[in-house]
Structure formats: C-alpha cells, structure tokens
Amino acid sequence: MCWCVQDMADCSGNGGRLQFVPVLPPIIKNLNFSSNNLTHIPSDFFSNVTQLSSINLTANGLVSMDQHAFRGLRSLTDITLDNNSLDFNSVRPVLNISSLARLQMCDNYNVTYIPNNIFLEFPSTHLRQLGYCWKHFGSSQSDCFQTAQESRIP
Numbered sequence: 001m002c003w004c005v006q007d008m009a010d011c012s013g014n015g016g017r018l019q020f021v022p023v024l025p026p027i028i029k030n031l032n033f034s035s036n037n038l039t040h041i042p043s044d045f046f047s048n049v050t051q052l053s054s055i056n057l058t059a060n061g062l063v064s065m066d067q068h069a070f071r072g073l074r075s076l077t078d079i080t081l082d083n084n085s086l087d088f089n090s091v092r093p094v095l096n097i098s099s100l101a102r103l104q105m106c107d108n109y110n111v112t113y114i115p116n117n118i119f120l121e122f123p124s125t126h127l128r129q130l131g132y133c134w135k136h137f138g139s140s141q142s143d144c145f146q147t148a149q150e151s152r153i154p
Contacts, residue, residue, distance in 0.1 A: 001014055001017065001018050001022070002018075002022060002024070004024065004025060004028060006027075007027055007028055007029040007030055008028065008029070008030040008031075008032070009024050009028045009030070009031050009032070009049075010032045011031065011032060011033050011036070012032045012033065012034040012035050012036065012056075013034070013035045013036075014035075014036050015035070015036070015037060016036065016037035016038075017036075018033075018036050019036075019038065020045070020048075021033065021045060021046055021048050021049055022048065023048045023049075024048065024049050026051055028049060028051065028052070029051060029052060029053045029054065029075075030052070030053065030054040030055075030056075031046075031049060031052050031054070031055050031056070032056045033055065033056065033057055033060075034056050034057060034058040034059050034060065035058070035059045035060065036060055037060060037061055038057070038060040038061070038062060039060070039061050039062060039063050039064075040062070040063065040064050040065065040066075041057075041062065041064075041065035041066060041069040041093075042066050042069065043066040043067075043068040043069060043071070044068060044069070044071055044072070045066075045069050045070075046069070046070060046072070046073055047071075047072055050072040050073055050074070051075060052073055052075065052076055053075050053076060053077050053078065054076070054077065054078040054079070055076065055078070055079050055080070056079075056080045057079070057080065057081050057084070058080055058081070058082040058083050058084075059082070059083040059084070060084055061084060061085060062081065062084035062085060062086055062090075063084075063085045063086065063090065064086075064090050065090065065091070065093045065094070066093065067092070067093050067096070068093070069093050070093055070094065070096075070097050073097065073099075074099060075099060076097050076099055076100060077099055077100060077101040077102065077126070078100075078101065078102045078104075079094055079097075079100065079102070079103055079104070080104040081094070081103070081104065081105045081108065082104060082105065082106040082107055082108075083106070083107045083108070084108050085108065086105065086108040087108065091103075091105065092121075095121070095127075098126065099126055100126060100127055101126045101127060101128045101129065102127075102128065102129040102130075102131070103127065103129070103130050103131070104131040104132075105130075105131065105132050106131060106132065
C-alpha cells in the first residue's frame with residue numbers, strides 16, 4: 001500500500017483501500033497520500049508520522065477536515081490540496097499550522113473566493129506561498145493577503 005524511498009513515502013492510488021496513515025520509518029519527511037478517496041480527514045489522522053515536512057493530498061475528493069487533523073505536525077511546511085472539493089472554510093485547520101510555509105490549492109471546485117482577512121485569523125506567520133488556480137474563482141480583496149508574503153498563480 002505504501003513504498004518508501006529515502007525520506008519519501010508514497011501511499012498514493014489505493015482507491016479507498018487506505019483510510020489511515022500507517023506507521024512509517026522515522027526518516028520519512030515527505031508523504032504522498034493522493035488519490036485515496038479520502039473525503040474527510042479525522043482528528044489526529046497523521047499521529048503516526050509527526051515528523052513530516054510535506055504532505056500531498058491531491059485528488060482525494062476531500063470535502064472537510066477535523067480541526068485537529070494536523071495536530072502534532074510541528075515541522076510541516078508544505079501541503080498540497082489540489083483537485084479536491086474544499087473551500088477556504090474547510091481548510092481552516094491547515095491555516096492553523098504555525099510552521100506552514102507553502103499551501104497549494106488548485107482546482108478545488110468549491111472555492112469561488114478568498115474571505116477577507118482570512119490569513120489574519122491564524123498563527124501561520126511562516127506562510128510564504130499560496131498557490132491557487134480555479135476556473136470558477138470570482139474575486140478577492142487585497143486585504144485577504146495582508147500576512148501572506150507572496151501569492152502566486154501557478
């Protein structure tokens with residue numbers, strides 16, 4: 001279900017058969033958990049891999065996540081949430097990760113705007129890059145990016 005090479009674990013493409021993160025070697029820093037039909041991330045989902053610095057959750061059909069889904073991930077700096085069904089209200093647990101430096105959220109079909117001042121609500125002071133691209137994106141006011149140092153459209 002997962003294979004590991006150096007500091008990366010690939011647990012992708014399990015088609016819904018993998019609904020938890022298995023115990024992985026402590027050297028693992030990067031986790032690819034894409035394409036697993038994971039619609040909700042429960043509390044403490046990553047408790048077996050608290051050493052992670054990067055997580056890829058692309059194409060899971062994610063709709064929601066528990067507010068404590070990322071608890072204990074003190075070194076997490078990079079998360080990719082492309083091709084899911086998230087909006088900015090459902091990614092609030094991600095924005096609460098104080099070490100987060102990069103958030104990638106392309107093609108989340110429920111995102112039509114970025115709420116004003118959303119980045120002021122969270123301690124994510126290290127956030128330097130927000131990657132977003134949506135076909136149905138409306139508009140956002142510039143004050144929603146007050147704490148983000150850089151915003152890029154890939």
